[in-house]
Amino acid sequence: MPLESSAAPAPDLRERTRRAVRAELTDVALDLFLRRGFEATTVDEIAASAGISRRSLFRYFASKEAIIFDSLQDVGERLAEALAKRPREEDPWVSLRHSFEVVTAYNEDNPERTLAFWTMLEETASLKARHFEHLMRWQQLLVPDIAVRLGEVEDDGAYGPCAPAVVGAALACLDAANHAWLRSRGKADVVLLLNEAMHAVRPAEF
Amino acid sequence: MPLESSAAPAPDLRERTRRAVRAELTDVALDLFLRRGFEATTVDEIAASAGISRRSLFRYFASKEAIIFDSLQDVGERLAEALAKRPREEDPWVSLRHSFEVVTAYNEDNPERTLAFWTMLEETASLKARHFEHLMRWQQLLVPDIAVRLGEVEDDGAYGPCAPAVVGAALACLDAANHAWLRSRGKADVVLLLNEAMHAVRPAEF
């Protein structure tokens, strides 16, 4: 299996190979997960299928679930960046709506893969739970910005319940839109669904 | 350890003893969890500490986490009941706010225990994940009612993104209020925090 023998001027060789191996592993694992289901696939199978030892696999990923979720790790950061770029005087709800385009674009890039992925999430309780942990981390990343917009920042850097509530509510809308999209088997338009959902919670002009 | 020797006219003897044992087990386990932490406590320790075999413990609870969460099992149902009792023409957001009193009342009953419980949740990633699973189930229980109120029910009994979005948003507010309460170490008033949070997302008269 030729792994694109080095040519690019790279930021460290070891790091590059490490990334390549990680990518390869997620590919192999995701393939197995989608075919046999997440729980029915053992880490030994993944390791064997990738031609690597079980022990080494756990050096690349902290857990079986991490194989799936590490690739989505940076979505939260990109979300926060997008939010930071919105004008300060804009309605926070509208700002959140626009920053969510980071996610919807992700969905629209390759719908079939995304669809399969979410379907698997839906089927496996533990994965769904992990997914919520991620949403929560996104929340933590977005809250500081929204807290400033709401003027809710306190002396010690803490904030009241409003900023988390608003961000959490927006993420709930994102999730609801995603669910509806999933139920339509990818036929509906995520963007429209998201507008609908957010408008139902808090009417605004997007 | 006297277990209130039978006096009440009971719905089946076996069921009563089973409930008693379950209660005893949760007490023992919660005590260990709060003192040593959730992950640091093994099921063997819990079993030994309760004078029962490991295998039997797993006959009472499907998993270690279930020892904690089974006692909150019926909160979702009570939430749905409370929601069903609200007048049909009321603003759904207000109806949700009022039905949440089921939960806030729970908090105010014995704050110190609740506080310790939530703190433990906060410290343990896997527990936090389980907690989110519960919130999700609550959402599923509340959505049908809200869908009717929004007139969003479709032919096949499915619904669009709005009902889940509204319910999810409300639950996000509940969670935000809970968090703020936790940060105040139980000193703040949950009800006020909840009002503040829900008002920030969608202004209304409670």
Next chain:
DNA sequence: CCCGAAGTGGCACCCAGTGTCAACCCAGTC
């Protein structure tokens, strides 16, 4: 060419959770 750091595989081990089975407790019955 050698040295040290990082990566690797193998092994033993811990812990959660499940299947199985023999023993047992406790009705109701003859």
Next chain:
DNA sequence: GACTGGGTTGACACTGGGTGCCACTTCGGG
């Protein structure tokens, strides 16, 4: 009082995820 049948229990073995440890290789730099 022995018989029997359902539900409960404990012991044991086993799977599967995850970790600590150690010996071995690989690879880049002096």
